[in-house]
Amino acid sequence: MIGERIKRLREKKGFSITELARLADVSKSYLSQIERGLQSNPSMQFLKKIAIPLETSLDYLLMDGNSQGQPKMKLDDEWKLLIQQAVDKGLKKEDFQEYLNYIQFQSWLKEQNKT
Incomplete structure (x- = not known):
């Protein structure tokens, strides 16, 4: 879920919701709703803004991809x-x-x- 990934990255960076909202120039209340799963379909613009201070990709926020240290599959x-x-x-x-x-x-x- 997008909100869980955002929250996990935010906490890993040591940001409060207030800090991340300020750094990304997004609404603190909307960010909180995303993290808690009350809103589950954020806009691409919102995700782009959030990805920058979290130093992550849109791919990672949107998917359960391997871009954040999950084991990679070997090519057969x-x-x-x-x-x-x-x-x-x-x-x-x-x-x-x-x-x-x-x-x-x-x-x-x-x-x-x-x-």
Whole structure:
């Protein structure tokens, strides 16, 4: 949940809700509602503002990704072959990142529609 990740990062940084709200230039009461799960669908603008003082990515705030120290999965031979084929066909890192962002966003939208 987005609010739990924000709260965890805020506490790890040693910020109070008041401090983070001031640093991010967002409403303290809205930030509190997000953290407590009373609001569960913050705008991208809000998340961008929050991500800066928390020194995190939008991907991490939106998803349960590996960007904050969770163990990474090792690539098996099938993954390596798929990646090599994509590179051989001209796929660039930026293209792959854009596609990955799209897939993550679509997963996030599906999750939001469940609630």
